[in-house]
Amino acid sequence: MKKSAGILMYRLKDNEVEVLIVHPGGPFWKNKDEGTWSIPKGEYNEDEEPLTAAKREFEEELGVAVDGKFIPLEPVKQNPTKIVTAWAVEGDMDADNIKSNTIPFEWPPKSGKMIDIPEVDRAGWFSMEEAKKKLMPGQVDLLNQLAKLL
Numbered sequence: 383m384k385k386s387a388g389i390l391m392y393r394l395k396d397n398e399v400e401v402l403i404v405h406p407g408g409p410f411w412k413n414k415d416e417g418t419w420s421i422p423k424g425e426y427n428e429d430e431e432p433l434t435a436a437k438r439e440f441e442e443e444l445g446v447a448v449d450g451k452f453i454p455l456e457p458v459k460q461n462p463t464k465i466v467t468a469w470a471v472e473g474d475m476d477a478d479n480i481k482s483n484t485i486p487f488e489w490p491p492k493s494g495k496m497i498d499i500p501e502v503d504r505a506g507w508f509s510m511e512e513a514k515k516k517l518m519p520g521q522v523d524l525l526n527q528l529a530k531l532l
Contacts (some may be wrong), residue, residue, distance in 0.1 A: 383463060383464065383465055384463055384464045384465070384512045385425060385426060385432070385465050385467065386423045386424055386425050386426070386439075386460070386463070386464060386465070386466045386467070387423060387424070387432040387433065387435040387436035387439065387466070387468070388420075388421040388422055388423025388424070388436050388439060388440070388466060388467075388468045388469075389421060389422055389423070389424050389436050389439075389440045389448055389452075389468065389469055389470075389471055390402075390455065390468050390471070390524050390525075390528060391422075391440075391448065391468070391470075391471055391472075391473045391475070392470060392471075392472055392473075392523045392528060392532075393472060393473065393474045393507070394472075395507075396430045397523060398509055399509070399510055399511045399528070399529070399532060400499065400504060400507040400508060400509055400510075401421075401507070401508060401510065401528070402421075402422075402473075402475070402477060402504070402506070402507055403419045403420060403421055403422075403506065403508060403513055403516060403517060403527065404420055404421070404422050404443055404444070404480075404505045404518055405418065405419050405502065405503055405504045405505070405506075406416055406418065406419075406501070406502065406503070407482065407490055407499045407502055407503035408422065408487050408500070408503070409491070409498035409499070410489075411503070412503075415449070415516065416515050416516055416517055417515075417516070417517070417519060418516070418518060419449070419513075419517050419518070420517065420521060421466075421468055421516055421517075421521060421524060422439055422443045422444055422505075423436065423439050423466055423468065423491035424439035424441045424442070424443070432467045433452060436467070436468065436469060441501040442482070442483045442501065443480070443482050443483065443484065443501050444475070444480045444481070444482065444502070444505060445480050445481030446452040446475055446480075448471060448473060449471075450471040450473055451471065451472070452469040452470070452471050453469060453470040453471065453531060454469055455467075455468045455469060455470055455527045455528070456479055456523075456527060457515070458520060458521060458523045458524055459520060460518060460520035460521060461518075461520050464520075465487070466520070466521060466524075468524050469526050470527075470531065471523075474479060477504075477505040477506050478503065478505055480505045482500040482501050482502040482503070483500070483501055484498040484499060484500055484501065485499060486498060487499045487502050492513060495529070505506040510525055510528075510529060513525055
């Protein structure tokens with residue numbers, strides 16, 4: 383089973399909770415929206431502290447460091463082969479000006495040709511209800527956990 387660690391950043395705006403989520407980059411995800419977004423996250427090795435990995439992935443995908451009071455959430459099964467461990471943290475950032483790292487990606491599929499794509503092509507602040515529609519189904523429980531905490 384693969385393990386990922388991530389950060390669910392939230393803020394209060396006009397007495398409403400908003401969460402920061404990201405859209406995967408590259409041609410495969412270009413025209414896909416609902417059910418494809420994610421919290422900023424990434425895989426980590428057994429010898430790495432999950433919270434350290436979560437902070438690293440946040441910075442790699444958004445271009446800014448994250449700090450604050452990290453609240454552990456219960457791990458969720460994103461899909462049959464991946465578990466996501468996440469922390470909620472209150473914060474704010476400009477989602478329109480992210481600087482994602484790039485990763486090699488085979489495109490077209492099975493062509494052997496590699497291109498560099500941004501790991502994340504955009505980020506956005508969404509209400510809890512909007513985020514539930516946009517997030518991959520396996521991560522929606524992270525929002526439910528955050529709602530209970532708040």
